[in-house]
Every structure is written in structure tokens, then in C-alpha cells.
Amino acid sequence: MSTRRQNAYQFEGDQLPQWIEAVRADDLLNLHTFVNGLERDLAAVTAGPAASDRGACA
Template sequence: MRAYLRPFRGPAPADTRPPTPRTVTRWILTHPDVLPENERLKLNSFLAHCPELDALIRHVRAFAQMLTQLQGDRLPEWIAAVRADDLPSMHTFINGLERDLDAVIAGLTLPWNSGIVEGHVNRIKMIKRQMYGRAGFALLRKRVLLAP
């Protein structure tokens, strides 16, 4: 019966809800070349209503480029550019970076990371959680040493 009445009611209403913050965040954090065309158009229309986000996107993408291409030497000029814009949340992020600027620059420049160590720590914690209250330290030690 709904299909019968639809011609008299007109076309179905278009989805006019604004995108959720999570959706906009995904659009911003996705590389522009990978973002589907329809989502790129939605992001551009959203940016037309909020010019502050345009500056935010420029800064986030520039930081992502520094991170992925190990260009930590560009960090001081990036910080100066962000300070020039009036984006309080980015200023808070920058204050955190400046607390240990040398370590951040090294992390954005050097090719080494602690990923392998963090993986082993995660594996050991998982084994410990599985064995909580079940056995003593000797068995936990054996499982950690013999687990793949």
C-alpha cells in the first residue's frame, strides 16, 4: 500500500542531516587521494559552512605528511603556522608537543620505532590476563617464554 501512495505524496525526502563529528573526522584524517568522490564533495560542502575547518585540515594534513615522510625538521615552522591561526584545540596540542620538542622531532625524523617491543608487551599482558588467578609465576614464565 505504501508503494501505491508514494506517487501522491511526492518524492522521498533527501537526507539533510548534518554529518556526525566522527564522520567529519574520518573525512579529515583520510588521505585526499583515497577519499571517495562523493565524500570529498560532502566534505567540501561542509567546509563552505565552516571556514575554521579548512585551516584545521591544512594543519592536520601537513602534520600527517611530516609523520609519514619523516620530515621532523619542518616541525618548528609547522608550529609557527598553527600558532598564527586561532584554533584553541590545536594550540593545546602544540603545547603538549613543545614540552618535549627534541623527542618529538626525533620521533618524526628517525626511522626507528618501538613497535616490536610494544607488540611483545601486548602479548605478555594478554597471557597474564588469561592466566589471572589460575597458576603461579613459574607457569606464567614458561608460557611467556614458550608462546609463539
């Protein structure tokens, strides 16, 4: 597996936009579908972890 592909599976939450770009730039077709779903409701995707970090989700 290439380093680029290995990195596609590892990222921090604040790096989500860069991760999405990297997935789109590679031939990771299964992840393209996943990224499409993330982008449909990106606000909820990014707000979810922040809410749980504050203890809002038990």
C-alpha cells in the same frame, strides 16, 4: 574549512616548526594546547620518528 585550516592537519615531519607557527598564527585553540605539549619535549617528539625509521622500535 579554509585552506589554511586544512593545511594545519597535513604536514611532513621535517616541517614541524613551520606547522607549529601556522597553528599559533590561526585561531585553532584546541591545537594550541596540543602544540604546547609538543614544544615541552620537542627533542623527544622529533627523535621518536627517527628512531622508529631506523628499526629501533618494533
